Amino acid sequence: MRFICNKIIIKLLLLFILLIGRVEAQTLDSVRVVYKENDLPRVKQLIDEFVVDSPAIAAGWLLKAKIYRALNDNIRYRDLTADANGEVFIALKKVYFLQPDLLKGDSTALYIYKSYTDNGVAFFNAGTEKQNKADYEQALVSFKKAANVREVFNDLGFWPSGPDTTNLYYSAKSAIYAEKEEESVFFSKKIANLGLNEPKFETIFQWLLYYFRQKGDETSLDQYSVITEKAYPTSDYYLLNYIDWYRSLGNATSLVKTYQKLFNGGFTKQEYRLSYLKDLYQFAFMDAAPSKASFQDETEQNKLKELLYKELTSFVKKNPRSVEGKLLFGKFYINQAxxxxxxxxxxxxxxxxxxxxxxxxxxxxxxxxTCFQIEATQLLIANFTALKMPDKVRRYKAKLKQLSLIGLIIGKIIICLIYYLT
Structure with a gap:
């Protein structure tokens, strides 16, 4: 008798399970019917209820992903949910852990990634057009979401591994323009550590070096300057950054060595040579130097003066029309006096x-x-005063008055131009 009762109970349980499965299938089929009718508000409500009641049914989560994808694509119903792509992403992860075979050949994950990326690019372009930091912040949020989608599905083995260089580029740029310091450093260092050397990445390397210089982080500056030199061997930025760094420290010896490395690398623009001469001049005459502590003794300073004279002589000979070179030579001899x-x-x-x-x-x-002529004339007045040559003093005072008048007129013209152009 007990055996017969047990058999009846077992049959009833099996029948109950079959009935539940059939009801669930019928319910999911009814959701599919509404989905095919494109009644998105109603089908959203139905699928939300279904996954709450049947959270272990992978097909239900997959259908939810497709429905929310349709919501995101529909301008009219997009506002029915705060983040449709986020809901799609959660649903796909549920499918993977319940029944991963259902995701084979499905393009929904790629869709989310592209959707987040497209949103990020749209915000980024808007930020560039309007120079709006808030747009860059929104762009960064979208690019980080896209990166998260890719990372998760990479880890699950659905996509090939490897860095997404486009996402990294836009993430770094968005963070920099949004003035998000921590994230700017994170993405910039990631790009540098990967050794990405496409032309578009160079400005990101430059920002990173500038950041370390501003922070006074010499260890990181040295580390990433080496990486930058390797990635962009024809770029002069990392050397110019070091020049600014040593100038701010008042380190004359390292400054001169860096300039020589710059010139030996083929970077011999006249503007760089003039900058070198001006820095030598500042350091050679202590009162004008950024840091008097940079000189250990008078001998070192005299060596700088000798080097300045040698470099000035060479520069003026090669560039006889350089007004700045001649003006600097004139000032050199005043200091010698x-x-x-x-x-x-x-x-x-x-x-x-x-x-x-x-x-x-x-x-x-x-x-x-005019500004160079005025400075030269002022110095001539002082020189001729010291030499006790009053005729020359009067002559150059008259010239200074004339030049100052010209400078005033030019200044007014520039102000008027700025006023009318703005």
Whole structure:
């Protein structure tokens, strides 16, 4: 009797299970029917109820992913959910853990990734057009979501492994423009550590080096300067960044060595040579140097003066029309005269040499910028005053008055142009 009762109970249980399965199948089929009718508000409600009641049915989660994908594509119903793509992503992960075979050949995961990426690009372009930091912040959110989708499905083995360089580029740029320091450093370092050397990545390397210099992080600056040099061997940025770094530290020795490395690398633009001469001038004469602590003794400073004289002589010879080079040479001889005066020596010879270069700027360089002519004229007045030559002093004072008037007129013209252009 007990055996017969047990058999009846077992049959009833099996029948109950079959009936539940059939009801679930029928319910899911009814959701599919509404989905085919494209009644998105109703089908959204039905599928949400179904996955709550039957959370272990993989087909239900897959259908939810497809329905929410349709919601995201439909402008009219997109606002029915805060983040349709996020819901699709959650649903796909449920499918994978319940019945991964259902995802074979399904394009929904790729769709989410592309959707997040497209949204990110749209926000990024809007930020560029409007110069709006908030748009860049939204772009960064979208690119991070896209990266998360790719990472998850990479780990699950559905997509090939390897970095998504486009996503990294936009993530770094968005973070930099949004002024998100921590994320800017994270993505920039990731790009550098991967050794990505496409032309578009160079500005990201440059930002990273500039960041480490501003933070005074010498260890990281050295580390990533080496990586940058390897990635972009024809770029001069990392050396120019070091030059700014050593200038700020008042490290004359390292500054000179870096300039020499720059020139030996073929970067010999006249502007770099002039910058080198100006830095040498600043360091050679202590009162103008960024940091007096950079000089250990007078011998080191004298070596810098000798180097400055040698480099100035070479530069002016190669660039005879350089107004800035001649002006700098004139100032060099004025400082030499000051040194002679401090030692109670004769300053006349140095001032005469100074005047030779300054007069070329003030009198014989008609195309020289007015500001250079004014500076040269002011220095000539001081020199001729020291040399006790009153006629020359009066002459250059009159010239200074004339140049100042020209400078005033030019200044007013520039102000008017800026006013009308804006």
């Amino acid at each position: 000051v040194d002679f005066q401090n030692r109670k020596g004769n300053i006349s010879a140095s001032l005469i040499l100074s005047n030779k270069y300054l007069q070329e700027v003030a009198d014989r360089s008609p195309k020289a910028e």
